[in-house]
Amino acid sequence: MPxxxxxxxxxxxxxxxxxxxxxxxxxxxxxxxxxxxxxxxSLGEAGYAADDAERRAIxxxxxxxxxxxxxxxxxxxxxxxxxxxxxxxxxxxxxGVRVYLAILIAILVAALGAFPLVAFVMIATGRSMSGAFSxxxxxxxxxxxxxxxxxxxxxxxxxxxxxxxxRSVRGVRAGVALAGLVGGSAVLWLxxxxxxxxxxxxxxxxxxxxxxxxxxxxPTRPTVRxxxxxxxxxxxxxxxxxxxxxxxTTHVNGxxxxxADESAIGAEPGDVGLQASDVTVEWGxxxxxxxxxxxxxxxxxDMAARFPTMQVEVWPAVVRDGVIRFGPAPLAVSAMxxxxxxxxxxxxxxxxxxxxxxxxxxxxxxxxxxVVLETQLDLxxxxxxxxxxxxxxxxx
Amino acid sequence: xxxDPLRTELLKGAMAYLVLSVLxxxxxxxxxxxxxxxxxxxxxFAPSEGSLYPTLHRLEADxxxxxxxxxxxxxxxxxxYHITExxxxxxxxxxxxxxxxxxxxxxxxRPRPEPSGA
Numbered sequence: 001m002p003x004x005x006x007x008x009x010x011x012x013x014x015x016x017x018x019x020x021x022x023x024x025x026x027x028x029x030x031x032x033x034x035x036x037x038x039x040x041x042s043l044g045e046a047g048y049a050a051d052d053a054e055r056r057a058i059x060x061x062x063x064x065x066x067x068x069x070x071x072x073x074x075x076x077x078x079x080x081x082x083x084x085x086x087x088x089x090x091x092x093x094x095x096g097v098r099v100y101l102a103i104l105i106a107i108l109v110a111a112l113g114a115f116p117l118v119a120f121v122m123i124a125t126g127r128s129m130s131g132a133f134s135x136x137x138x139x140x141x142x143x144x145x146x147x148x149x150x151x152x153x154x155x156x157x158x159x160x161x162x163x164x165x166x167r168s169v170r171g172v173r174a175g176v177a178l179a180g181l182v183g184g185s186a187v188l189w190l191x192x193x194x195x196x197x198x199x200x201x202x203x204x205x206x207x208x209x210x211x212x213x214x215x216x217x218x219p220t221r222p223t224v225r226x227x228x229x230x231x232x233x234x235x236x237x238x239x240x241x242x243x244x245x246x247x248x249t250t251h252v253n254g255x256x257x258x259x260a261d262e263s264a265i266g267a268e269p270g271d272v273g274l275q276a277s278d279v280t281v282e283w284g285x286x287x288x289x290x291x292x293x294x295x296x297x298x299x300x301x302d303m304a305a306r307f308p309t310m311q312v313e314v315w316p317a318v319v320r321d322g323v324i325r326f327g328p329a330p331l332a333v334s335a336m337x338x339x340x341x342x343x344x345x346x347x348x349x350x351x352x353x354x355x356x357x358x359x360x361x362x363x364x365x366x367x368x369x370x371v372v373l374e375t376q377l378d379l380x381x382x383x384x385x386x387x388x389x390x391x392x393x394x395x396x
Numbered sequence: 397x398x399x400d401p402l403r404t405e406l407l408k409g410a411m412a413y414l415v416l417s418v419l420x421x422x423x424x425x426x427x428x429x430x431x432x433x434x435x436x437x438x439x440x441f442a443p444s445e446g447s448l449y450p451t452l453h454r455l456e457a458d459x460x461x462x463x464x465x466x467x468x469x470x471x472x473x474x475x476x477y478h479i480t481e482x483x484x485x486x487x488x489x490x491x492x493x494x495x496x497x498x499x500x501x502x503x504x505x506r507p508r509p510e511p512s513g514a
Contacts, residue, residue: 028449037471042431062447074454
């Protein structure tokens, strides 16, 4: 039997004022429907006509808005705020880990598809894979991925938090959005020590905003949940974009085509009777520092006597028309060790704008001329700038 | 009945006491609770269900009542409430408080004997 319109409207007015999780709100409305049925039946037995009994039963329950508000208030315990915060944090951690794992799976799946495609194209066109998946475009991809993860969290959290808070999704959206915006920004700006460039530094602060916007529009029942399957699906969807990213971020020029114009530094090895093979160096790099192990065709003592001040220098360089051109002064300098075979280490500057560098061993002759003692071409960018977002924007 | 302001306010203040008293005798659902309060007061207390259900839910949230859904022969499921140990304790508190309150009101309201003699 269809319910009279009055009852529907009355229940809708109660529901509009109920600030409770959906499953509790449904129970409350069911309870009121049961009451109306009982009251109307009882009034009918007492002689009321069916319509009158229905109207009287509804009237006896009183103002629907006030009842909805009072029922919501009755359910809102003081401890609810604490429970909402605690439960919310737990949900953030659990869902954050789920999203993180889903993204890892997606990247793995996408990489398994994209790497062979990129490698195939590179081999077919004789290009180098150097620099693939790095640079501003890669940072843009990372930014989009992080923002999507934040937006997803904003999308699902209000429904989960509403259960802990004992409130409706509608009632917690603004709180979740604000907490995510403030908390997410604080964490993002102050905690992670990560390699940043201009794109990441500008893009990452937008992620908490994506969270807040998403939370304000969060559904009562989110239909998508991060997990292994969604990670795999996302991974397949990312194969082609990642392949395109790999192709556009590879460098065309290989190192073997470069020529170093060392005249800006000083004399060339041949000018002082040295062969390129007289000095060999193994180079290495760690985050924030570089190191070298030089060895000489003649003894270290002999080299030290001919070049009383030997040192390792790292110069800024640019490649133009296949020629390496050096900057005005070295970026880093380290004295040669007194004991042959010892590791030489120096700290590389961590610049917001990466600089291509060329590192080599130089010596000063007794006549004061700088001589490049080692000519193996080895171009490297400066180590990525590493730190927090706050340090990037407000640090030295 | 129950529509004059004083009675309405008194009823609102005593609603938790009345609900716990009725449920002490066995579990009931909301409509039955309302009926029992009305019947046992000979119609003097006709609680507005608008205050009955928030009271039931508040007592449940406080742990004084536990509610379970049961199917009903008369239609949709019904939500049955039964009183807990905490609810019995709260009822004892209400009884003591009410006795003290009623006693104090009686003391104040009772006409004083005329002072005798000069």
